[in-house]
Amino acid sequence: MPDEKRAVKVSKFLSLVLRHQPEAVGITLDEAGWVDVDVLIAACAARGRRFSRAELDHVVANNNKKRFAYSDDGRRIRASQGHSVQVELGLPAATPPAVLYHGTATATLPLILREGLKPMSRQDVHLSADLETAVRVGARHGRPAVLVVDAAGLAAAGHTFRVSANGVWLTDLVPPRWLRHQP
CATH class of the missing domain: 1.10.10.970 (RNA 2'-phosphotransferase, Tpt1/KptA family, N-terminal domain)
Known part of the structure; x- marks a missing residue:
C-alpha cells in the first residue's frame, strides 16, 4: 500500500x-x-x-x-485497546514501572487534578511508559499537558494494571492523589 x-x-x-x-x-x-x-x-x-x-x-x-x-x-x-464497546481483552495483570504518563490537553488539567483520570467513554484509562508518547497523545487534543502517575504507589494501593499488545498501560482509574503535573 x-x-x-x-x-x-x-x-x-x-x-x-x-x-x-x-x-x-x-x-x-x-x-x-x-x-x-x-x-x-x-x-x-x-x-x-x-x-x-x-x-x-x-x-x-x-x-x-x-x-x-x-x-x-x-x-x-x-x-489492541481503546474500546468503548464491551470486550474482555484477556490481558493478564502486570506490574507497572514506577512511573507512567498520561497526555491530555492543558484545558482539562484542573478537572483531572481535582477528580483524577477516569476511562470516560472507554473501558480503561490509558497510560504511556514514556514521556514522548504522552506528549504526542496530549497534542491530539490541543496544547499538550503531561501528568505523571505514581504507578508503583497505585499498584501498592491495590489497583490492577494490564499492558496491551502495543505497550499501552491500562487501569480502571487514577485518583488525584497519584497524579502530578509534569511542567
Missing part, C-alpha cells in the same frame, strides 16, 4: 469499527473483541469501504500506534 493517505483512512475507519461501532458495517465482535478478517473485509466492502487483505496487512504492520493485532493464526483481527 504505497498510498499512506489511504492507509490512514483505512486505519481510522478500522478504529471506528473495531473499537466503537462494529454495527456500522454489520459485524459483531466476539467477547474478546475479535472478528474474522474475511468477514470484516466483506462487511466493509458491502458498505462501500473496500480494502484488500494486503492493505489490511499493511495497516496492521505499519500503524505507528500498533492499534490492531491479528490472532496467532492470522484469521482474526481486533483493536
